[in-house]
Amino acid sequence: MAVGTFIPTPKHIAIKKAIVNIHSSDNYCFQYSVLAGMNVVSINSNCHKDQAGVYKPFVHLLNIDGIQSPVPISSIGKFESQNPDISVNVFYHDGDQIVPIHTLTFTDRRKHHVTLLMITDNHERFHYLSVQSMSRLVASQVKSKYKCYVCHYCLYPFRKEDQLKQHTIMCQQHQSQQIIYPTPGKDDVLKFTKIHYQFPVPFVIYADFECFLGEE
Numbered sequence: 346m347a348v349g350t351f352i353p354t355p356k357h358i359a360i361k362k363a364i365v366n367i368h369s370s371d372n373y374c375f376q377y378s379v380l381a382g383m384n385v386v387s388i389n390s391n392c393h394k395d396q397a398g399v400y401k402p403f404v405h406l407l408n409i410d411g412i413q414s415p416v417p418i419s420s421i422g423k424f425e426s427q428n429p430d431i432s433v434n435v436f437y438h439d440g441d442q443i444v445p446i447h448t449l450t451f452t453d454r455r456k457h458h459v460t461l462l463m464i465t466d467n468h469e470r471f472h473y474l475s476v477q478s479m480s481r482l483v484a485s486q487v488k489s490k491y492k493c494y495v496c497h498y499c500l501y502p503f504r505k506e507d508q509l510k511q512h513t514i515m516c517q518q519h520q521s522q523q524i525i526y527p528t529p530g531k532d533d534v535l536k537f538t539k540i541h542y543q544f545p546v547p548f549v550i551y552a553d554f555e556c557f558l559g560e561e
């Protein structure tokens with residue numbers, strides 16, 4: 346994919362009020378979004394949270410030696426090695442679903458944990474947004490009205506934080522994945538169709554148990 350400059354937030358994502366899309370004319374959307382996730386800007390500056398100028402004085406906090414900008418997904422592991430206080434996980438918005446594409450096992454165990462959403466446009470450019478609320482971002486995807494605790498590895502929402510912690514211990518042992526629910530009326534009935542995979546049997550007995558009923 347080509348270099349990423351600013352791409353507007355898709356409307357159905359913006360309406361969730363879960364992300365900050367930082368306006369910039371350079372290729373540092375990854376750096377700005379990471380700094381936004383680290384909350385380097387005080388709450389009083391909330392109204393400017395989407396302006397690159399707010400984050401520029403803090404870029405030196407990140408070690409991006411040897412990493413090109415915009416930062417490709419393949420370099421995020423290197424970024425995490427060079428910045429041992431920061432963990433980053435990235436979701437990709439494919440136009441319909443949000444899917445995890447970079448989540449490592451130390452997610453949430455570092456001083457700063459940031460979540461980014463990658464979006465693309467028709468010109469194959471990519472752009473990072475800072476995710477401020479996982480709950481709000483995936484709430485409509487899972488049709489939940491309440492605040493939920495979302496697994497970074499599979500996006501499954503839990504009502505209680507303890508449930509998420511227990512689940513994460515096992516879930517993080519696998520690659521990132523996305524649960525896709527069946528669509529009512531389309532693929533919500535499972536049927537056995539591979540008749541030809543059945544083993545042939547030498548005989549079959551059909552028993553009608555009604556024949557054992559005694560006479561009244």
Ligand SMILES: [Zn+2]
Nearest residue numbers: 496498499516
């Ligand atoms: Zn999970």
